[in-house]
């Protein structure tokens with residue numbers, strides 16, 4: 001197994017320089033996050049990696065408690081054309097999975113990436129986990145695992161605000177669970 005410095009070199013090799021180590025116990029899981037997914041998000045029931053295709057809130061807490069180490073990766077971006085954000089998110093998510101794969105093959109059997117944005121590999125997602133067209137690559141986001149991303153990353157000094165329009169800078173976060 002690598003030490004933290006070696007892992008940081010690996011992250012940098014994959015192009016990630018803006019990240020912070022986290023204590024899994026600091027990852028804040030809240031019922032209200034699941035309610036926000038259930039009521040108000042157009043992806044509920046339409047994305048096979050989002051609620052209700054994910055563990056219960058208490059199972060999410062259990063999942064995070066089974067790890068000794070976590071990392072958050074910060075992505076900031078502003079778009080001139082809002083529609084460009086989908087292709088950008090897809091590329092970021094796919095690159096993150098390559099890092100997860102390398103860690104897994106390097107002996108971190110529990111390596112699991114919670115992607116920066118909801119899975120958008122397929123143009124027409126069937127919306128049901130069992131019907132996912134690319135099950136090896138689909139991952140949930142921290143939010144779909146009931147994480148209060150705002151409160152969690154602010155503990156580490158990272159910026160995150162509710163955006164009022166697409167001209168404002170987005171601050172997005174992926175979480176990597178490692179052990």
Ligand code: SF4
Nearest residue numbers: 119122125132133134
């Ligand atoms: S891989 Fe495709 S089918 Fe599976 S969750 Fe992602 S978009 Fe949906």
